[in-house]
Amino acid sequence: MGPVTGIEHNDDGKLDKSSSALPPRKQIANPVVYKLVRVEGDGRLVPATDDEVMEVEGFLECDNSEMRVVADNGQSLECISIERSSSGKLRLECSEGTAEADLGKLNSKLQILQKVKHEEKLRLSCGASQFSAGKFPVMDGKIQSDPPYQEIPSVASSLNCTHSNQSGSFDQCSRPSEGAVESGSSAPAVYSKLKCDFSMFEGEICLDKLSIRELHELFKVTFGRETTVKDKQWLRRRIAMSLTNSCDVSATTFIVKNNKIVRKCEDSAENVNVEASISMENMAAEEDVNFKDLSAAEDSGFEDNLVVSEIRLGNHNMEDKFGSEDHQMEQRAAKRIRKPTKRYIEELSENESREHHPRLLGSNKNIGIGYTKPARNASSEMRTSITRLDTLGGSCIQIPCVSRVRRSCPRSNMTSLMTFLQTGMGEAEKLANRVLGEHGLRGSNSDNKSPDKVLKLTSTPGKFHQPSAPEPGKEQCPVKGTIELQQELKPKKIDTSSRTSDDDITIVPTAKGGMRRKHHRAWTLVEVMKLVDGVSQCGAGRWSEIKRLSFSSYSYRTSVDLKDKWRNLLKASYAPSDDGMNSRKHGAIPIPETILARVRELAEMNLQVPPNLSSSKLTAGNVLMDRSGLL
């Protein structure tokens, strides 16, 4: 059946879909990676933000019966054409409920698709505007040209698949086990194929006419593995089952979490969220589910076909540092790690709260998907992230955790965040905001509150100069000069010790029942010295300035932090310097007397010349004196 096999039209290599035809063994399973993208004003594709994903999700949920998601133009085309040829009528029926598309519709769709196909790059085709809710401005294949609706979440849940050009890299797709197979279904592509090839009636799939070989192929596409079984009956059953299951899924709604689409079993007794990751990496099982979902979506007869072709990496203005390969990797990674946005969290919470506890929280906050700098988000944000299974509220959930090399502030809280997200959405939101805000602060981009899906990832150049240490989080290593390092080492191991605790972020309950994150980052001697210096130069109270001057490199020290630290220093300096030992508090950084002395002096000085901040000269003079005296 030549039908479905390989869709090569996308010659550009990036080929989206490919799932195609009988790929060699395991490969087949995962050659496809779905990616959510949105169409930019100029027609570019940029990674969809979580928000956008949410939008899509909304569609899925709301306009379930109206939308049809097609994995890929090629596919859909294939599918459609096939459909026509075979049955003349597209039948999408599932055991429960059927969605029948008439030829007319199909034809129009086909046209659109074809058009899209030609355009190749872009490609979002929202089929017809069937959005009953009207909430979504629909545009036909040409969305890009429709400015009016542009800003709207013209995100399509584009399911586009990337061919796994990197052979081997996709082994993960290999089939997990039989069990998974049972419930899982095949990739959309496959599904389409199946659909095309076989007509289903009343939930029954007629595979009878197929030859054993065909069955084998079908099996392969369906389950992603080959089979040696010669028993046609068995094969048929097996395949049919899979297909049927797929149909069942359609009844459910989707939840997009992170980069995953999760099927929510609304009222199913099993409060288990089946999740499917859009990009399958190593989760074969997930993959299954995912496909299932997708296919289900298709089944449910989504009117709109959102077709998007792979985004070309080249289009993004990425940092030079990333090679194209890396880039791809990044992208892939990105998919898995995308963090939840505020809105995402909100909605999620809402939805979830209505149901059961099971919550899936994205571990990453979505930072950056900027329309302007699309690529970035993937690369800069994504780190290795994995999900771990946790039990929350009695349910099994997957908590994505980010195992970043650098355990510094920003993202570290996510885990905890999720943990308590469960408590209440109000809190959650708050926290989310906080997190985002913090991140923004540290990272210099604070778009947290931006409801719009435009999150800029623009990291301030100044802050992240060092690629290796993207974040000062580690402990100012990046900017720290050698001198500083020396100093640091000399004084005490502080730095080291502090680093140990660098990621110590704890969540403490607040009176209101809310949670807040407490991020503790021990002050290093160097920092203290800098602070003192800064104070001596700018005067106490001018923290923002000191921050600018002396701590520009330490993104995590805010002016408030400086202030607090100074306060503490003052306290310390006045307090009886313990038994000759400057060191106070065990773990705390022992502040050398010299520094305390300086602090004291500065303090006194400040007292004498209180808020005279006006006289910068004076201050300067004092400073000089002060310093000279001290030094």
Next chain:
DNA sequence: ATTAGGG
């Protein structure tokens, strides 16, 4: 947005 203070 910064500061100052309280917790």
Next chain:
DNA sequence: CCCTAAT
């Protein structure tokens, strides 16, 4: 450190 009030 975080939070909030006051600028």
